[in-house]
Amino acid sequence: MSTVRAPTPLLRRLWLSTDARRLAACVAGGLVLAVMTGPEGSGTAPTSGFTGSLGNSRVIGFVVFGVVLWLLMTARQRYGTEIRAVSDRLSAAPRRLLPDKRVRGVFYLVLLGIAIGYPTVLNGFWQEVLVDQIGVYVLLALGLNVVVGYAGLLDLGYIAFYAIGAYSAAYWTGALPVHPLFHLNAFYAIPLAVLAAMLAGVILGAPTLRLRGDYLAIVTLGFGEIIEIVANNLQGVTGGAQGVIGIPHFSIHFLGVVYHWGLGSLPYYYLLLGFIVVVLIAFHFLENSRVGRAWVAIREDEVAAESSGINVLKYKVMAFAIGASTSGLAGMVEASKIGFVEPGDFTVQLSILILVLVIFGGMGSLPGAVIGAAVLQFLPQYLRVHPLFGFQQQDLYLYLGAILVVMMIFRPVGVFPSRRRKRELGLAEHGVGSADAMESTTGPIS
Amino acid sequence: MCFTQNFWNLVVSGLYDGFLYALIALGYTLVYGVLQLINFAHSEVFMSGGFASYFILHALVGTNQPTGLASVGYVALGVLGGGAGGAAIAFLLERVAYRPLRRRNAPRLAFLISAIGASYFLYNLAGKEFGRNALEIPTLFTNGPVFSVFGATVQTIYVVTAIAALIMLVIVDRVVAMTRLGKGIRAVAQDAETASLMGVPIDRVISQTFIIGGLLGGAAGFLFGLNAGVIFTMGFTPALKAFTAAVLGGIGNIRGAVLGGLLLGIVENLGVACTQASWRDVVAFGILVLVLLIRPTGLLGEQLGRAA
Numbered sequence: 001m002s003t004v005r006a007p008t009p010l011l012r013r014l015w016l017s018t019d020a021r022r023l024a025a026c027v028a029g030g031l032v033l034a035v036m037t038g039p040e041g042s043g044t045a046p047t048s049g050f051t052g053s054l055g056n057s058r059v060i061g062f063v064v065f066g067v068v069l070w071l072l073m074t075a076r077q078r079y080g081t082e083i084r085a086v087s088d089r090l091s092a093a094p095r096r097l098l099p100d101k102r103v104r105g106v107f108y109l110v111l112l113g114i115a116i117g118y119p120t121v122l123n124g125f126w127q128e129v130l131v132d133q134i135g136v137y138v139l140l141a142l143g144l145n146v147v148v149g150y151a152g153l154l155d156l157g158y159i160a161f162y163a164i165g166a167y168s169a170a171y172w173t174g175a176l177p178v179h180p181l182f183h184l185n186a187f188y189a190i191p192l193a194v195l196a197a198m199l200a201g202v203i204l205g206a207p208t209l210r211l212r213g214d215y216l217a218i219v220t221l222g223f224g225e226i227i228e229i230v231a232n233n234l235q236g237v238t239g240g241a242q243g244v245i246g247i248p249h250f251s252i253h254f255l256g257v258v259y260h261w262g263l264g265s266l267p268y269y270y271l272l273l274g275f276i277v278v279v280l281i282a283f284h285f286l287e288n289s290r291v292g293r294a295w296v297a298i299r300e301d302e303v304a305a306e307s308s309g310i311n312v313l314k315y316k317v318m319a320f321a322i323g324a325s326t327s328g329l330a331g332m333v334e335a336s337k338i339g340f341v342e343p344g345d346f347t348v349q350l351s352i353l354i355l356v357l358v359i360f361g362g363m364g365s366l367p368g369a370v371i372g373a374a375v376l377q378f379l380p381q382y383l384r385v386h387p388l389f390g391f392q393q394q395d396l397y398l399y400l401g402a403i404l405v406v407m408m409i410f411r412p413v414g415v416f417p418s419r420r421r422k423r424e425l426g427l428a429e430h431g432v433g434s435a436d437a438m439e440s441t442t443g444p445i446s
Numbered sequence: 447m448c449f450t451q452n453f454w455n456l457v458v459s460g461l462y463d464g465f466l467y468a469l470i471a472l473g474y475t476l477v478y479g480v481l482q483l484i485n486f487a488h489s490e491v492f493m494s495g496g497f498a499s500y501f502i503l504h505a506l507v508g509t510n511q512p513t514g515l516a517s518v519g520y521v522a523l524g525v526l527g528g529g530a531g532g533a534a535i536a537f538l539l540e541r542v543a544y545r546p547l548r549r550r551n552a553p554r555l556a557f558l559i560s561a562i563g564a565s566y567f568l569y570n571l572a573g574k575e576f577g578r579n580a581l582e583i584p585t586l587f588t589n590g591p592v593f594s595v596f597g598a599t600v601q602t603i604y605v606v607t608a609i610a611a612l613i614m615l616v617i618v619d620r621v622v623a624m625t626r627l628g629k630g631i632r633a634v635a636q637d638a639e640t641a642s643l644m645g646v647p648i649d650r651v652i653s654q655t656f657i658i659g660g661l662l663g664g665a666a667g668f669l670f671g672l673n674a675g676v677i678f679t680m681g682f683t684p685a686l687k688a689f690t691a692a693v694l695g696g697i698g699n700i701r702g703a704v705l706g707g708l709l710l711g712i713v714e715n716l717g718v719a720c721t722q723a724s725w726r727d728v729v730a731f732g733i734l735v736l737v738l739l740i741r742p743t744g745l746l747g748e749q750l751g752r753a754a
Contacts, residue, residue: 041577042577043581046501046576208738213554214484222686225686229724229725233724397566398571398574400563401566403563404566408543408556408559428552429551436553
């Protein structure tokens with residue numbers, strides 16, 4: 001006896017087909033992009049933004065974009081192994097072109113030469129951007145990279161340490177309403193600002209790093225918020241919401257060498273470049289040191305690391321403190337450059353911005369952090385001068401949020417991944433290790 | 447003490463805040479139960495509920511001032527509309543920001559980052575599409591003193607919020623305890639892998655958990671908006687405090703979330719009496735840090751989840 005099976009309805013068959021579903025998702029993605037880049041709506045006309053984005057011919061372009069995206073994805077699926085072979089060869093190319101340590105050294109020197117020479121031909125606006133938007137944020141991203149990339153911890157209050165660095169600068173140079181025991185030249189206050197940020201990192205980190213990683217994220221988020229509120233409300237100490245002015249520029253009087261950093265951006269750029277190079281070299285060696293290997297072990301398997309005698313908490317606190325002090329250094333430099341600090345410079349969303357810079361470049365990758373920060377900080381400034389694609393400055397965080405989600409779905413290792421991180425994430429997805437440090441930790445720091 | 451003078455007034459307004467925290471906290475706690483993850487984008491679920499109810503009521507009520515039974519109906523509509531908005535966003539959120547990562551067995555760090563991204567995306571999108579100024583939900587009832595306890599007057603809005611919240615909290619508690627869906631949620635929370643071997647459709651259960659959390663969070667968005675209006679940034683602080691409440695009561699524990707919410711509301715209000723209003727958030731975050739340091743499993747203990 002045979003039964004005649006009813007044919008599956010077309011819609012259901014479409015829904016069951018991965019291709020059709022992926023096409024729908026891609027087109028939906030295109031439409032979301034259309035809304036993101038479209039005109040603004042308002043409370044009285046809540047649909048005007050949507051109709052302005054989707055109700056005219058511009059939507060066709062975005063649908064086409066979605067379809068092309070789908071074609072690319074399908075092609076990638078079908079010819080995945082071939083594409084991967086090509087992309088692996090491409091990403092290995094720099095390594096093969098620079099096999100020799102000496103050749104690589106020359107390459108880095110050339111890069112440094114460009115970094116030194118090129119800014120001199122830029123105009124004042126771009127020189128300013130190079131310091132305030134790019135240099136400072138490269139430094140910040142490098143610091144957060146230690147916390148998120150090396151140690152696998154999520155710190156959402158990272159900007160708080162930047163604030164601590166900036167306010168220490170104001171304190172030691174006598175700009176705050178509370179006066180220090182002795183006034184310092186801004187340049188010599190740098191170590192003290194870094195130390196203050198590091199101490200704050202240890203004080204916050206030592207108790208909270210025992211917690212599960214997601215609790216750490218929310219505690220640091222709260223801490224970032226508290227620092228802003230404290231800065232706003234402690235009128236007598238921080239100058240309140242207006243902030244404080246009169247933080248002097250750096251200057252050196254040492255063994256007959258006298259130099260003043262003035263109003264110009266370039267001297268600050270070179271100072272920052274110096275700090276960045278030092279930090280890069282230091283972190284490079286740190287990554288390959290005993291400490292770096294301990295971080296790797298903690299990321300890959302916290303329990304195994306602990307049972308192999310690694311003091312997990314100690315290394316977590318260390319990463320946290322190193323990140324915090326880098327952030328403090330950046331805050332110190334920026335405070336001295338612009339000459340004032342105000343609580344509005346330290347909003348929680350800046351912590352998220354720096355997180356995006358690190359994630360975009362590639363967690364745990366030094367070139368990733370530098371390039372990610374430089375590219376993502378440069379783009380909005382470029383679009384400010386050359387408006388394109390309907391980009392508006394106030395939508396910056398809309399794009400950054402989308403970048404985070406898209407990166408996590410499609411390329412969690414970042415655009416310029418560290419090879420180690422890439423391998424770990426791959427392994428974790430096959431059930432080996434964890435690729436983060438999200439377990440709770442017990443035991444004392446020794 | 448600084449709060450003795452106004453003690454009962456502070457308790458009453460604390461309970462009002464507390465009911466809102468409890469509603470939002472349940473969303474955190476339920477999702478934490480099934481996924482062992484903090485849903486960082488829950489703040490935006492709350493916000494979407496506020497906006498959804500605003501647009502519905504704005505269209506239906508406008509500048510009228512309903513009274514009597516009509517008021518009750520509109521409040522119920524607001525709760526439902528807010529809940530529907532929150533549930534829709536929570537569902538989408540799970541589909542877009544969580545499920546692809548779950549499929550890949552991604553590390554927890556990736557989930558947190560994806561959720562933060564979704565949160566920033568959503569609230570900035572709301573700001574872009576609906577304007578960046580606060581919108582006032584139409585007046586649904588005349589607010590005024592209803593009765594007083596120990597000399598503290600209780601406003602209509604407090605009564606409305608408390609009744610709406612209590613009804614929803616009881617329903618959710620019963621749904622999780624008694625229905626098939628609740629059994630699925632509890633099974634996934636205890637051990638997802640085994641549950642799936644026993645035939646529990648994990649994906650569907652997780653989706654439904656997000657939807658329940660979204661319903662409550664969205665309704666809370668409406669109740670919050672009744673008093674304070676809706677604005678794209680409205681989610682951040684209440685959600686952070688609701689998370690504190692969930693941890694305070696023991697994350698993964700439904701009754702714990704309610705207890706934690708009410709307690710946090712009261713303690714926060716008493717704490718503010720001793721300082722200034724501007725220190726309000728610091729009081730709440732201080733409580734969070736203290737709880738995490740002293741008793742990270744919360745007052746009633748972690749229950750739903752198996753997280754250690």
